[in-house]
Amino acid sequence: MIAKTPKPPYYAVIFTSNRTEGDLGYSEMAVEMEKLVEKQPGFLGFESARTEVGITVSYWQDLESIRNWKENEAHAIAREKGRKTWYQNYKVRIARVEHDYGFERENLKSQ
């Protein structure tokens, strides 16, 4: 799913990662975090995919909302477990979305 985000400006957190071998409780945590993040004030949506590298982009109203999510206790515990268990390496980039545009195939609507 492509996230339905409002008119810019808003913020994106781009999380790119390489996993360790095996699930090791990762999937369960991911489902739990997804439920939690949706309740966060200022959360606008997210997109996620993994081929070799995994990319998750979450969208936020402002930097304060991102900071509040970072300080969420369950999220902090999950991140700690991530460094101990689930990730070989990762990179987090915090970016201000200044401009966006999209495309939708006509026949999606007419068929």
Place this chain on the structure above:
Amino acid sequence: MIAKTPKPPYYAVIFTSNRTEGDLGYSEMAVEMEKLVEKQPGFLGFESARTEVGITVSYWQDLESIRNWKENEAHAIAREKGRKTWYQNYKVRIARVEHDYGFERENLKSQ
């Protein structure tokens, strides 16, 4: 691969898409575009993954570099073919990376 990007600020183009069925020449174009983009001035790297949705994030020195790549003729033809053939829908977000940090597992180095 996680892109090796310089110290912020720099720019990210977040391209999220849903494909149509079948390859239809997509893979060949993707390889060609990858070769081309690497020659573009101001191009810093990219990351790409697809599960259901596809996410490609390319990183750039500045907005002018992004604009120049958009005006590249072969790239413009590929985008046109994308709207005609390869994509159900997509969204492009242009964002200024303001802050980044990473993690790398210790045993990657010591083993």
